[in-house]
Amino acid sequence: MLQRGDIVVERLTGRRAMVIKLNGPEEVCCRFGDGRLEDRYTFELELAPPPLAWLLSLLIAPFMGRPLLNGAGSAPAGRVRPLIPRPSSSA
Numbered sequence: 001m002l003q004r005g006d007i008v009v010e011r012l013t014g015r016r017a018m019v020i021k022l023n024g025p026e027e028v029c030c031r032f033g034d035g036r037l038e039d040r041y042t043f044e045l046e047l048a049p050p051p052l053a054w055l056l057s058l059l060i061a062p063f064m065g066r067p068l069l070n071g072a073g074s075a076p077a078g079r080v081r082p083l084i085p086r087p088s089s090s091a
Helices: 051-064
Strands: 007-010 016-022 027-032 037-041 045-047
Antiparallel strands (some): 007 045, 027 037
16 A cells, blocks of 8 residues: 555656655555656556665666577577569570
């Protein structure tokens, strides 16, 4: 349950906001970084991760990329050129 003063993140945009007032169990009034107050439903928000967890995820993210493919199924390195049909040279 959210409380006044909690820092939350909008799920859709990723913007951070502070909970100012609880308008009920389903609605929250938030203040965003640019100073505006807006009402949000609780399903649109989630608690912001602690700073240490955010820092660790930032440091680990480059190593958690897509797994590399081996063998014939791997994509060719560099730019892939499109196939251009050429007229047949039968005369």
